[in-house]
Amino acid sequence: MERCRLYVLIPTSTKRLKPDVMLDGAGNVNIWELDSNVSLNAVKPSRVRLAGHFALNSLSTDIPWTSEDFSCPSRTSPTFEFALAGAGIIDWWQDREKPNGMYPSPFH
Secondary structure, rough: OOOEEEEOOOOOOOOOOOOOOOOOOOEEEEEEOOOOOOOOOOEEEEEEEEEEEEEHHHHHOOOEHHHHHEEEEOOHHHHHHHHHHHOOOOEEOOOOOOOOEEEEEEEE
8 A cells, every 4th residue: 555745835936836925823734634535526525534734834945844644545636625723824826847835745
């Protein structure tokens, strides 16, 4: 069975994207793994487990926050909810030009 980790890194500007990063406050961000057997088009999937959390003011453009490893079998798409707990604002755009923002990656 494959294992993955989730990374969170403040996006930086690229040739095609200005992420318009807005971070403010001292709240925490809770990361919930959602039931991936439920279509995102139908209803909001239920929360399966708390996958991790980080302080909003601890994010960096250089060193990503990293989750504990989790099961991610081939041909599955784990789904996560990022929920701000406490006062704060988190907002940005991201693309696939380079790893930034929030992204899963296999872990060996």
